[in-house]
Amino acid sequence: MKKFKYVITDPEGIHARPAGILVKQAAGYQSAVKIAKGDKSADAKRIFGVMGLGVKTGEEVTVTVEGADEDTAIAELEKFFKENL
Amino acid sequence: MITISGKSVFGGVAIGKLLFYQRNDKVIKRTHVDDVDAEWKRFQEAKDTAVAQLKGLYNKALDDVGEANAMIFEIHQMMLEDLDYLESIENIIRTQEVNAEFAVATTADNFAKMFAAMDDAYMQGRAADVKDVSERVLDILCGVNVGFKEMTEPCIIAADDLAPSETVQLDKSKVLGFATMYGSSNSHTAILARTMNIPAVISLGEDLTQKYSGRDAIIDGFTGTLYIDPDEETMKEMQEKRAKDLEQKALLEQLKGKENVTKSGQKINVYANIGNVSDLGAVLKNDAGGIGLFRSEFLYLENTDFPTEEQQFAVYKQVAESMAGKKVIIRTLDIGADKQVDYFGLDKEENPALGYRAIRICLTRPEIFKTQLRALYRAAVYGNISVMFPMIISVSEVLRIKEIIAEVKGELKNEGIPYKEDVELGIMIETPASVMVSRDLAKEVDFFSVGTNDLTQYTLAIDRQNSKLDEFYDPHHPAVLAMIRMAAESAHAEGAWIGICGELGADLELTEEFLKMGLDELSVSPSMVLPLRKRIRECE
Numbered sequence: 092m093k094k095f096k097y098v099i100t101d102p103e104g105i106h107a108r109p110a111g112i113l114v115k116q117a118a119g120y121q122s123a124v125k126i127a128k129g130d131k132s133a134d135a136k137r138i139f140g141v142m143g144l145g146v147k148t149g150e151e152v153t154v155t156v157e158g159a160d161e162d163t164a165i166a167e168l169e170k171f172f173k174e175n176l
Numbered sequence: 177m178i179t180i181s182g183k184s185v186f187g188g189v190a191i192g193k194l195l196f197y198q199r200n201d202k203v204i205k206r207t208h209v210d211d212v213d214a215e216w217k218r219f220q221e222a223k224d225t226a227v228a229q230l231k232g233l234y235n236k237a238l239d240d241v242g243e244a245n246a247m248i249f250e251i252h253q254m255m256l257e258d259l260d261y262l263e264s265i266e267n268i269i270r271t272q273e274v275n276a277e278f279a280v281a282t283t284a285d286n287f288a289k290m291f292a293a294m295d296d297a298y299m300q301g302r303a304a305d306v307k308d309v310s311e312r313v314l315d316i317l318c319g320v321n322v323g324f325k326e327m328t329e330p331c332i333i334a335a336d337d338l339a340p341s342e343t344v345q346l347d348k349s350k351v352l353g354f355a356t357m358y359g360s361s362n363s364h365t366a367i368l369a370r371t372m373n374i375p376a377v378i379s380l381g382e383d384l385t386q387k388y389s390g391r392d393a394i395i396d397g398f399t400g401t402l403y404i405d406p407d408e409e410t411m412k413e414m415q416e417k418r419a420k421d422l423e424q425k426a427l428l429e430q431l432k433g434k435e436n437v438t439k440s441g442q443k444i445n446v447y448a449n450i451g452n453v454s455d456l457g458a459v460l461k462n463d464a465g466g467i468g469l470f471r472s473e474f475l476y477l478e479n480t481d482f483p484t485e486e487q488q489f490a491v492y493k494q495v496a497e498s499m500a501g502k503k504v505i506i507r508t509l510d511i512g513a514d515k516q517v518d519y520f521g522l523d524k525e526e527n528p529a530l531g532y533r534a535i536r537i538c539l540t541r542p543e544i545f546k547t548q549l550r551a552l553y554r555a556a557v558y559g560n561i562s563v564m565f566p567m568i569i570s571v572s573e574v575l576r577i578k579e580i581i582a583e584v585k586g587e588l589k590n591e592g593i594p595y596k597e598d599v600e601l602g603i604m605i606e607t608p609a610s611v612m613v614s615r616d617l618a619k620e621v622d623f624f625s626v627g628t629n630d631l632t633q634y635t636l637a638i639d640r641q642n643s644k645l646d647e648f649y650d651p652h653h654p655a656v657l658a659m660i661r662m663a664a665e666s667a668h669a670e671g672a673w674i675g676i677c678g679e680l681g682a683d684l685e686l687t688e689e690f691l692k693m694g695l696d697e698l699s700v701s702p703s704m705v706l707p708l709r710k711r712i713r714e715c716e
Contacts, residue, residue: 102557102594106298111251138254139261139287142302145294148594
């Protein structure tokens with residue numbers, strides 16, 4: 092299992108459009124991808140779950156990846172967060 | 177004649193029959209099913225059809241309104257394929273042995289409630305998206321045809337509100353305009369109407385009822401008015417307004433997307449001046465390259481007390497976002513002289529044009545200035561905002577402004593509030609003093625914008641309100657043109673750019689002269705953008 096923490100800088104937080112691109116990205120991996128804010132956690136491949144976290148700008152999320160391609164996934168996801176969120 | 181007022185979403189005039197959009201009222205009944213596998217399969221087929229329809233809508237929207245606006249239909253597809261959503265539906269079908277319609281309606285309700293309960297207005301609004309996608313599946317399951325199948329002639333569409341999918345799937349050749357009872361100017365539908373160039377009025381309220389369906393109507397998208405059974409006079413007036421608008425649009429079609437370039441290849445930016453958020457539609461419609469002067473005074477003039485940081489932030493953010501990356505130059509408050517506001521508590525002056533106004537108020541009452549700067553620096557995150565200061569006469573004023581900006585940025589940083597670090601800063605050139613020291617001023621700022629109205633008045637010592645002086649007044653006075661030329665030379669010598677945002681910028685007799693001076697930008701009222709572009713393209 093791999094994980095990283097990230098503070099959201101997108102001024103809108105994870106609203107519909109960023110949630111959509113995150114889900115698309117996460118769906119590309121075999122591994123399970125979870126995103127957590129505080130004690131709430133969601134499957135990053137499920138749009139309702141990701142939007143339901145209601146992540147706002149300046150809030151910290153923890154992304155956890157577990158599965159066969161976790162090494163590639165974690166590296167790519169971390170880059171993805173930095174570039175898009 | 178019945179007159180109903182609402183909010184304008186997109187300018188233009190539409191004349192035609194009103195057609196009230198009737199949603200097929202589906203009564204979802206809970207029925208028992210024996211074969212739950214078959215029912216689950218029936219749902220999946222309906223869902224696949226819905227996803228395919230959404231793909232079609234996405235492609236249609238991509239052509240009509242661009243990728244950013246079309247994205248909503250991709251999100252809708254994801255919602256329909258979301259595992260939480262699907263598991264909930266499958267669960268209800270299998271454990272309760274009920275029909276797919278009931279399972280979809282119940283699930284949609286639950287998910288919509290989840291969004292409605294969130295502490296964020298944006299997320300609360302997404303409840304409508306869940307309902308919209310679920311309605312689509314329900315329509316397929318129930319076998320009903322949605323939309324305006326009965327539309328045979330072009331109509332003005334009326335509705336309580338329109339979902340984005342309903343708006344985009346309309347046959348555009350049959351839609352003259354939109355009139356809705358509810359909705360906000362930030363809703364997807366409003367945005368789509370604007371990008372589709374369809375006159376639209378929203379928030380008409382409950383005065384708009386179904387009984388008007390089939391009656392003659394006019395939408396005046398400029399004023400946000402809907403007329404039903406218009407009288408002869410109104411009809412005539414609106415037909416003229418429409419003809420004028422169409423003429424302008426024809427000119428736009430010819431010049432839209434064309435560069436502001438002379439025959440020999442010299443380019444110049446043509447931006448628009450605006451005084452309120454409601455002018456944004458005109459800016460976009462006339463294909464201005466940016467906003468060269470956004471007068472922030474209306475925020476102060478329309479209020480009974482100082483506008484708060486949040487009020488100002490919302491307005492600046494909206495303007496920046498609407499311009500989608502194009503330059504937006506916001507001028508800080510220019511109160512005083514002929515623009516008086518009671519709550520500022522300003523003394524009566526002998527000579528207000530030379531008095532306590534604009535930057536002079538800001539620098540002596542920094543609490544007012546700081547509120548505006550905070551709002552501006554925060555909003556700059558959302559687009560390409562530049563800030564410009566009026567009535568400058570010396571370099572020391574610019575240095576004091578910069579100190580206050582540094583304080584504001586420090587405070588925002590400490591409070592952890594997002595703001596843009598390097599906002600482009602400029603000053604108005606509207607006093608002869610600023611021209612005389614323009615070389616030094618240009619070292620301190622990124623750009624100049626010449627306010628020709630005040631510059632002319634101060635240079636010629638002529639009060640333009642006084643008609644007795646008309647015989648002495650020459651708008652093309654060589655002294656004024658020399659001032660502009662000198663400011664331009666100073667700006668360029670120090671690597672700054674220069675534009676004009678006063679009335680002279682729209683004077684087509686001077687366009688050639690301004691091009692020769694090497695001005696980088698002309699900012700004019702939105703309706704002058706295209707005539708000016710035409711003139712530039714005729715110049716050598």
